[in-house]
Amino acid sequence: MAIFMKWHPASPSSPIFSRKFLVATVVLIIFIVYVSNLGKMMSVTDDKAYIQYRTGMGKTEKFSTTPDTCQPKEHVLFLKTHKTGSSTITNILNRYGDFHNLTFALPQDGFFNFFWPLSFESTFAADLKGKTPNIFSNHARWNRKSMTELMGPNAVFITILRNPVSQFESTFSYMEFAQLLGMTASKNPLATFFVDPTNTLAKLSDLSESGSVFPYLNLLKNGQFFDLGLEKEKYFTDEKIKEAINEINESFPLVLLMEYFDESLILLARELCWDNRDVVYFKLNQRKSSDANTNISNELAHKIRQWNRADMLLYDYFNRTFWKKVEKFGNMFWINVHSLKNYNKMLEEECLLPGEYFAKA
Numbered sequence: 423m424a425i426f427m428k429w430h431p432a433s434p435s436s437p438i439f440s441r442k443f444l445v446a447t448v449v450l451i452i453f454i455v456y457v458s459n460l461g462k463m464m465s466v467t468d469d470k471a472y473i474q475y476r477t478g479m480g481k482t483e484k485f486s487t488t489p490d491t492c493q494p495k496e497h498v499l500f501l502k503t504h505k506t507g508s509s510t511i512t513n514i515l516n517r518y519g520d521f522h523n524l525t526f527a528l529p530q531d532g533f534f535n536f537f538w539p540l541s542f543e544s545t546f547a548a549d550l551k552g553k554t555p556n557i558f559s560n561h562a563r564w565n566r567k568s569m570t571e572l573m574g575p576n577a578v579f580i581t582i583l584r585n586p587v588s589q590f591e592s593t594f595s596y597m598e599f600a601q602l603l604g605m606t607a608s609k610n611p612l613a614t615f616f617v618d619p620t621n622t623l624a625k626l627s628d629l630s631e632s633g634s635v636f637p638y639l640n641l642l643k644n645g646q647f648f649d650l651g652l653e654k655e656k657y658f659t660d661e662k663i664k665e666a667i668n669e670i671n672e673s674f675p676l677v678l679l680m681e682y683f684d685e686s687l688i689l690l691a692r693e694l695c696w697d698n699r700d701v702v703y704f705k706l707n708q709r710k711s712s713d714a715n716t717n718i719s720n721e722l723a724h725k726i727r728q729w730n731r732a733d734m735l736l737y738d739y740f741n742r743t744f745w746k747k748v749e750k751f752g753n754m755f756w757i758n759v760h761s762l763k764n765y766n767k768m769l770e771e772e773c774l775l776p777g778e779y780f781a782k783a
């Protein structure tokens with residue numbers, strides 16, 4: 423009231439008072455409307471109705487910062503690496519393809535991978551009657567020539583990497599290497615394997631040659647780079663590893679990182695010119711937390727890194743390029759990441775019962 427009197431020294435009945443009063447009222451109304459909308463923008467997590475409106479189930483509104491001029495890319499090959507969060511990405515791509523009625527490249531034998539661990543050949547895909555596929559997202563071993571042949575020259579190649587220490591641990595557990603190596607009596611089979619990994623692997627590889635051990639042995643050293651096509655004889659030469667990294671860098675405009683999943687997805691939406699809602703997800707294929715070996719000492723982690731040196735060089739390289747892309751994105755990046763997290767959280771609250779969700783991993 424004091425402020426009102428200060429602004430309006432004229433008598434309440436004067437015409438100056440009524441004009442100023444009117445202007446002040448309008449300004450006040452505009453201010454209130456602005457502040458209430460700002461509140462909505464700032465507290466996206468608190469206001470479900472607002473999130474629903476913003477994220478719009480009917481997809482009438484854009485929820486991303488991709489330039490309006492760019493066209494959604496609909497020829498995408500996702501090189502699905504093992505134990506890297508790749509099933510969650512595959513699910514996102516499958517949903518997009520399904521929603522837009524796109525054509526999928528699927529394994530010719532109706533199974534879930536393209537004859538992995540063989541290097542991919544275009545004949546591994548089911549016949550598409552002359553059509554070029556839009557989405558390729560099952561496990562396959564990288565082969566630039568034949569994958570480009572299948573997907574066409576405009577396809578975007580994407581892949582995902584994970585810190586080799588946790589990726590190796592996850593692989594070791596998922597593939598049940600402890601059973602295969604007869605180490606189940608050990609309290610920490612992973613540590614036991616690293617007592618003499620070269621010898622153990624050599625023995626298993628001999629068995630494998632005779633056809634009695636399964637192909638997942640290929641993941642027991644530099645598994646991520648194996649998926650990305652590096653020949654085993656190059657595992658020990660840094661120069662050859664760097665050449666292969668350069669080739670991947672030239673072929674893949676974006677390499678996602680499992681540790682920065684949401685950040686990766688915002689980069690993915692930007693790369694493909696998709697809406698951020700296209701990349702919402704539920705985490706798939708995770709183990710029960712009790713199945714994970716959290717007993718990894720610094721010494722063991724060091725051994726895992728040394729053993730998987732090619733994977734380490736690969737991961738370190740793409741970790742650097744990842745953050746350069748984030749920098750280039752600009753300051754809207756973190757706002758996008760925040761919105762995606764909120765949207766995922768909202769969907770989880772709406773669709774999932776509380777608890778742990780896991781697959782046999």
Ligand SMILES: Nc1ncnc2c1ncn2[C@@H]1O[C@H](COP(=O)(O)OS(=O)(=O)O)[C@@H](OP(=O)(O)O)[C@H]1O
Binds near residue numbers: 596706707708
């Ligand atoms: N969104 C997200 N964020 C972080 N981590 C995630 C995510 N989605 C999957 N995961 C973890 O990825 C592991 C499964 O990887 P894949 O789906 O590539 O496995 S597979 O090769 O297809 O079997 C598995 O790791 P582990 O639980 O350590 O085995 C999952 O928990």
